[in-house]
Amino acid sequence: MAEVYPSDNELLNMQSDSETGVEYIPTGTAPYYLHFRKLxxxxxxxARRANDLRVYDKGGLEVGVKSGKFWLGTGLINYAGSSGNTLADDKVNIYIYLNSSGTLVTNEYNSFPDMATTPHIRLAQVCTSGGDIDSITDCRTGHNIVLPYGAGGIKKTIEAHTANDTLTAAESGSVHTNLGASATVTLTLPASASVGTVFSFAVQAAQQLRIDPGTAAIRDDSGQTADKYKSAGTIGASLTIIAESAGNWATIAKNGTWTEET
Incomplete structure (x- = not known):
């Protein structure tokens, strides 16, 4: 059912919109054009912020993207806007987004990436055919508006393990401990994780915490051998690793003594 308007009498007696500050033009106002310009x-x-990062039709197969800013963690990324972005023809769905470095992506045809493994800003879904753009669906919904971590916004997830577990790529960015464990705990990393998948580990019980990379290697100064776990058993030891392009895990932060399986 279509949305209905207020009654004619209500409309004629409205003075202003309290939420936006937009004023209605009183009946009989002159000069009308001046009040229309004020309106x-x-x-x-x-509506100005609604234009940020908006994808628009430039004619033919070209789209433009308005300028705008977005937060990635505690970093504010400024996209200057662009025009003349030529899309592929005869595509039912083209998923347009900005990746984590602020680069515009216009050649994704299956779906938007998984937000858990590939942080991005979703802009629009476009359909093309016959050398023209058929439709542009705005995808700049509320998921794009977040408080940066340092300002009290998105927080890291922390999980305490008392038994062995296998992590998933969707858990990227999380922290894992052995708090409450009474024996050795082995945490297995996801196989073939996307580049940039990151995990942190912290020993919180005086038991050995093992990080098993499967067939990959965790690269640090204790060794870089594939299919060997790293372990620590002293409370306070911590390790942060990130998936890199060679299919292994690079150590980007470490505290305490971690050793490689012999």
Missing amino acids: LYRLLLA
């Missing part, structure tokens, strides 16, 4: 001015102020 338009307030409307544009209220």
Whole structure:
């Protein structure tokens, strides 16, 4: 059912919109064009942020993207806007987004990436055919608006393990401990993790915490051998690793003594 308007009487008696500050033009106002410009001015102020990172049709197979900013962790990334982005023809779905470095991606045809493994800003879904753009669906929904971590926004997930477990790529960015464990705990890393998948580990019980990379290697100063776990058993020891392009795990932070399986 279509959305209904207020009654004619209500509309004629409205003075202003309290949420946006937009003022209605009183009946019989003169000169009308001046009040119309005032109305338009307030409307544009209220709608200005809605234009950030908006994908628009440039004619033919070209789209433009308006400028805008977004947070990635505690870093504010500024996208300057672009035009003349030529899309592929005869595509039912083209998923347009900005990756974590602020680069525009216009050649994804299956779906938007998994947000858990590939942080990105979703902009639009476009359909093309016959050398033209058929439709642009705006995808800049509320998931794009977040508080940066340092300001009290998105927090890391922390999980305490008292038994062996296998981590998934969707858990990237999380922290894992052995708090409450009464024996050795082995945590197995996901196989073939996407580049940039990151995990942190912290020993919180005086038991050995083992990080098993499967057939990959965890590279640090204790060794770089494939299919060998790293372990520590002293409370306070911590390790942060990230999946790299060679299919292994690079150590980017370490505290305490971690040893490689012999």
